[in-house]
Amino acid sequence: MGTTRQECVALDQSDGLAALRQRFMLPEGVIYLDGNSLGPMPRQVPARLRHVVENEWGEGLIRSWNDAGWIDAPRRAAARIARIVGAGADEVTVADSTSVNLFKLLVAAARLRPGRNVLLSASGDFPTDRYIADSVAEILGLRTICAGPEPDAIIAALDEHVAVLALCHVDYRTGRLNPMSRLTAAAHAAGALALWDVSHSAGVIDIGLDAADVDFAVGCGYKYLNGGPGAPAFGYVARRHHQLVRQPLTGWLGHAQPFAFANDYVPAAGIDRLQCGTPPIMSLLALEAALEAFDGVDLTALRRKSQALGDLFIRLIDDELGPCGFGLASPRDSDVRGSQVSLAHPRAYAVMQALIARGIIGDFRAPDILRFGIAPMYVRFADMFDATAAIAGIMAAGEWNQSRFLSPKAVT
């Protein structure tokens, strides 16, 4: 006999983190398993943003750069993210998009390893990471090598030509989690620098960038950090590199004295030199407000709950969906699985559309992946049961075969 709904509800009742769900506005009738694509809205955002628009911009106008503290907003948001990713507040800044920050830091990292001509990444990395690495390689006269995705294969490719090892912490399709400390140590042993994209782990895994001795990192503000659509991204530079790091997007806000409007660029001390142009204040202040949802939250406890949710989901799928042709595309071992469970199915697109029509929102990744993001701040154990039951219902009724679910269109 499989796990019952009642047993799942009991798990929620004894869950010490269950109250965190109240920090979010979640629509009625929706089970939201797409926080790895766009996190839901933390409760304090609407009032904060109303104030920003009507009072700070509308009334304060230009004066709000100082009087409302807009100018310090990147630092304030960064300090909150720093705690979440295990870094010092002086090692993180918020700016631009993940892709733009990746460009900055790949160039900066390569400049610290002159004479080495390889940017090493792994298959399974998010495509934008590979596109940016290819572009950096072209512009600096380097080449990219793609190894892996297994850690041993990546380590085998580390040699004296590698300037930078650039990896995604979590495979966005399968949810496979890379061993950050081990791969970073291997990069260092080969004389290379390690750059991690933690877009799919920040906010759900106790990352510990400092503890893992990482050199550089980038990450996304709108996935598990719930900062709102297209929220600004963040960049991390280990303190030991602060004096030497030189990034190429030398906009005025990264200048040592931005308001002196000097003719020559002098980079700001420390992490502020990662800034480029004026940040999008509405989106940035929404992110800052959203990060309050993490106040007092222990990332280790979040990670444990995420693992328990994923393990339960996989057990339910095993029990209930056995004959329906679903394959587990994620690692079964939660220690090497990020905060998502992916299933492979030949009808993945239509099944996901049918699920969304029932208010259970995950997403589809071509060609055949159903992706379920498991955000432990608001996903319940009973949600795992209900999602599995819905999939079983869709398969039993042949619902995925309805014409309205069959034609793919753009989804993010």
Added chain:
Amino acid sequence: MGTTRQECVALDQSDGLAALRQRFMLPEGVIYLDGNSLGPMPRQVPARLRHVVENEWGEGLIRSWNDAGWIDAPRRAAARIARIVGAGADEVTVADSTSVNLFKLLVAAARLRPGRNVLLSASGDFPTDRYIADSVAEILGLRTICAGPEPDAIIAALDEHVAVLALCHVDYRTGRLNPMSRLTAAAHAAGALALWDVSHSAGVIDIGLDAADVDFAVGCGYKYLNGGPGAPAFGYVARRHHQLVRQPLTGWLGHAQPFAFANDYVPAAGIDRLQCGTPPIMSLLALEAALEAFDGVDLTALRRKSQALGDLFIRLIDDELGPCGFGLASPRDSDVRGSQVSLAHPRAYAVMQALIARGIIGDFRAPDILRFGIAPMYVRFADMFDATAAIAGIMAAGEWNQSRFLSPKAVT
């Protein structure tokens, strides 16, 4: 006898554009002459943004990328800007910051002129433009030359080594307006490409990028376009370059098929290849809503009003402030003056602080410039009188000498 306030009020009463002021929320008791730094809030923005946050993000969640049309927002905002700057809707996109777009387009332009090794700019360009040009030169192995600022001196520096002539349309300090058609033609005659930063002219001057045969342009969303603090910027690529242009920030959103998550980067057709990462939706949709303030507005009429306002302001200053030591730092001839009037004064910082304390908001640029942005959509002829009278009052009372106005701090 000088111009009276009554005469100024009469000018407002006969001004065919006076009603446009109602499209903005302007705080009581403020005369806002800093729209060249941060435009005020168009009336429709708060309701739009409330809907975006509470309904589109809060309720729609990830589905809003399609259902609420977020994915097309850069194109929609770009189409509105295109009309304002005299371009085709397919030649403009909205993305990132001005500095980031400048990096993209300087690299892209230089790649179209292989074998030429000079990026030519002008003294008086906005500092960030020079910093970015220096960085692009370093990364591509080129060099920067700074000529001018007079057009004849810039033209004299155009030779067969120049790959790109990159200029600001309006000098951010003095308001001097560069002759766009003439300098673009000179660049082309020398075999170079012309890139213009129209941050300080978009929304107040009938720019006509297509008519001037410009190759590339960038511009700011939050100055005279009133898009809100740190609003996304825009980029322009003349249609004739669309097939060949290759920019280096090859993020996933500029891919021909962003949602295919392919391993290799294939640039989108046309202007969309200027996109990089996910745009900051709250800031982007605020900009889109703000641009509705330009609905039905004739840029040529706006420009005429801007010139008339500036001419009046200069006349009033001549009449009223003669003995107070102010120098006109802007061109007297409105045909070579952008939409601002700058005054030089040894006590510029303190005088501006005293003005701001009286609710007349301009800004200060080191070392000695008082800058007044004249946005013809909401600035009135009587405002020019009241601002002049306030300066005269401050000087007569020695108000600038009060200690609270004397210590410089960061201003944007």
